Amino acid sequence: MNKLVKHILALLFCGCLLQPASAEELKLTSLDGNTVLTVNIDEQISWSVEKYNRTILPKVIVDMTVNGNPLAKSPSLKAKKEVDRSESFEVTVPLKNHKVSNEYKELQLGFKGGFGLHFRVYNEGVAYRFFTSLRGDVEVNNEVMDMVFPDGTNSYFPKEVSTYSHYERNYLHLDIDSIPVGDFCSLPVLFNQDNEQLRVLFSEANVYDYPNMFLESAGNKHLVSMFPKAVKETIPQPGARADRNVIITKEHDYIAKTNGKRTYPWRLFVITNDDKTLLEQDMVMQLSDPLKIDDTSWIKPGKVAWDWWNDNNIYGVDFESGLNTETYKYFIDFASSYGIEYVILDEGWTKSTTEILDFNPDMDVKELIRYGEEKGVGVILWCLWKPLDENMQEILDTYAQWGAKGIKVDFMQRADQYMVNSYEQIAKACAERKLLVDYHGSYKPNGLRRAYPNVISYEGVKGNENNKWSEDITPLHNTILPFIRMAVGPMDYTPGAMINMQKENFNISFSRPMSMGTRCHQMAMYVVFESGLQMMCDNPSNYYKEEECTRFISKIPSVWDRTIALEASVGEYVAVARQNGENWYLGGMSNWEERTIHLDFAFLPKGTFELELFTDGVNANRFAQDYKVKTITVQKGDKLTLKLAKGGGFAGILHPVE
Incomplete structure (x- = not known):
């Protein structure tokens, strides 16, 4: 063996020795x-x-x-x-x-x-x-x-x-x-x-x-x-x-x-x-821990008539609207009329934001809960996290004794170890009292809701409430959310605006807010966006005025047996089909671009289905509230072409025909 070969072998041997065992x-x-x-x-x-x-x-x-x-x-x-x-x-x-x-x-x-x-x-x-x-x-x-x-x-x-x-x-x-x-x-x-x-x-x-x-x-x-x-x-x-x-x-x-x-x-x-x-x-x-609650029979997802977004701005009544008992009975009557499961009493119902064991003198919360039970409508109470954290047992005991169905806890705003533990403590304490939990001012879902399914929704999303003070909630934003934020769990986006505008007509108004995009864009959210507690953000007076749309929205469930993505492109468009029992539900949304969506009904089982379909009206590019509704029959394998306006959408319900 010559010296060069020996030298190379020696170097290789040393290199091997330098590698960790x-x-x-x-x-x-x-x-x-x-x-x-x-x-x-x-x-x-x-x-x-x-x-x-x-x-x-x-x-x-x-x-x-x-x-x-x-x-x-x-x-x-x-x-x-x-x-x-x-x-x-x-x-x-x-x-x-x-x-x-x-x-x-x-x-x-x-x-x-x-x-x-x-x-x-x-x-x-x-x-x-x-x-x-x-x-x-x-x-x-x-x-x-x-x-x-x-x-x-x-x-x-x-x-x-x-x-x-x-x-x-x-x-x-x-x-x-x-x-x-x-x-x-x-x-x-x-x-x-x-x-x-x-x-x-x-x-x-x-x-x-x-x-x-x-x-x-x-x-x-x-x-x-x-x-x-x-x-x-x-x-x-x-x-x-x-x-x-x-x-x-x-x-x-x-x-x-x-x-x-x-x-x-x-x-x-x-x-x-x-x-x-x-x-x-x-x-x-x-990837999350399995169920940690023994009895889940009382957990009831659904929709909520929400007060805060519309600033209690009801009209056509013979009393002064606001934070008072009469206004919330009106909300409860509305919810009962449309089979909506809950009403939320948001900020303002308590004596003060820190005195959350008593209610303001203009609101009889116990009477509202009683009245809601009579009408088949549950009441969910908003509260701040800070006073709740300081006196959790007494506060939750009190709300449960009143007959409340859940809490909307707000302004956590942190994601450190103490706060993460607090989320679980609240979920567990509420489950023991048969209370739902909707986290606002919160981080994204991390899997807690599989173990504690009374955790019915999370905010942690830039949603409709931002229309009250910004121009951030655009159809582009709305067609990004399903692929990122919603991909990890429910998001309490709070859809349902009945005052809809194209970009050039949109105005910021805290007390009379509106949304960007078409009416059908908002209606589609009830199928596209996932939340076990799906808000109806506008005021009952507007919903009564828009009876056709409201009746349709009220028929859309908030839980699903099966989900199938039909069309999808991040930030451009989204269309899904969801099954609940024998019925199927369709929802689709576009960004600011007009486009054509081709629906393939290959996902349907055999048989004939009646499709009640809301689509953008012919003038929706100018007047965003314009829509068209029609009923057609479809079968497995049929195809349907839909034209979406700028910021447009569509929503449909498929019933089997006997």
Whole structure:
């Protein structure tokens, strides 16, 4: 052997010695064979994912720092196991499908040092989470997720200016490499590759006793995880909103103090080249804890006559409208007339915003609850989170004793560990008293509602209420929401505006608000948008005046046996079919573009169906409230072409013909 060969072999041998003994590459492939997740264990733990024979995420580095020690530094693998699952479960309040299929492959990795990782691959995407098996309580200082994206990736980026937020954001269409270092967003967030032909939706699930994750730009196509620190001390914000806003004055140096033997939240990625998948997938539900309530028979989803958006601006009555008993009896009468399940008493019903155990002298809440029961209408009570948190047991006991059906709790505005725990505490305490919960001023759904289905809806969305003070709620915005925010769970957008305008006619009015887009655009929301508690935001006087539309909306349920996406393109258009019992319901919406939608009734079972259909009127481009209603018969396999106006939409109900 000559000296050159010996020298090369020596170098190769030294190189091998420099590699950590634990270096390993592990692969996990989806059941359909299209998605391949590769885990690399070297000086650190990273993973990548391929789908459609291309690299989607080239490198994601993950780690956790617990009690000041990075767990995944020079990791040593001691156990691995691959598991296949093919199961299904039923959803108590089904907002997409009554039965959810849960089929995946899972790679379970255990490392020296008392920690490990679970990786799951679904046909629709991938997910991972940490677990630890450490004694006693631990302090989690940080959880690292460092993602690098391929060239040309852009995003729908819900930029935040603080983690103290209502999480009601516009989705900014930004190139990843153009996001300034330090800018960050809340979740969910959508990434786009291959000229927007491929989507990656990122969010989280099963978040308990742990803060929400945010994503921060680190520059050079990198986004990294960030978390709010655990809150140590707050003081009321000086001024008019001291009842609901706080200033965080001290934070701990950790993000969570928690039991050392536990699993942590799932980090999930829906990956698809078909926008319909974003509407049909249910990964947050699949990755969340099962039911924790024994009796769910009392949980009743439905629609709500809502007061706050329309500022109690009823007319044609012989009493002065406002925050008084007569006005709310009018709301209850309206709800009863149309079979609407609930009325909300929003801000103003209490003696003050902090004295929420008593009502204002012009409103007899006990009488309203009694009157509602007589009329078959339940009453839901709004309250601020801050006073509720300070006196939860007495307040909830009182509301339950009065006969209220639920609470709309507002102004949480945080996503730290204490607040996440508060969400579960409220859900559990309300379930014990058979009270529904609608979270406003809230972060997005994280899976809590599978365990506590009395959590009937979440806000955390820039919805119709913003019409009262801004021009942000456009048909473009509305055709983005189903693919991002709604893709992770219900959103209390509060649809139903009866005063509808095209862009050039829209005006901001706090007391007499209106919406952008057509009447049918608003009506379609009752089918397209998911919420177990679907608001009717306009005032009863307007609904009475628009009897034909109101009667139609009142027939649309808020829960579904099955959902099928018919047409879908993020920020352009959306059309869905949803089944409830023997009936099917159609809804479709467009952005500001006029367009033609082609409906294929291949989803129908055999037989003849009568279709009651609301479409944009011939003059809807000028007068947005113009609509046309017709009834036709259709069968499986029939096709129908619909023309949508600017900001347009359509809605339909299909009844089987005997």
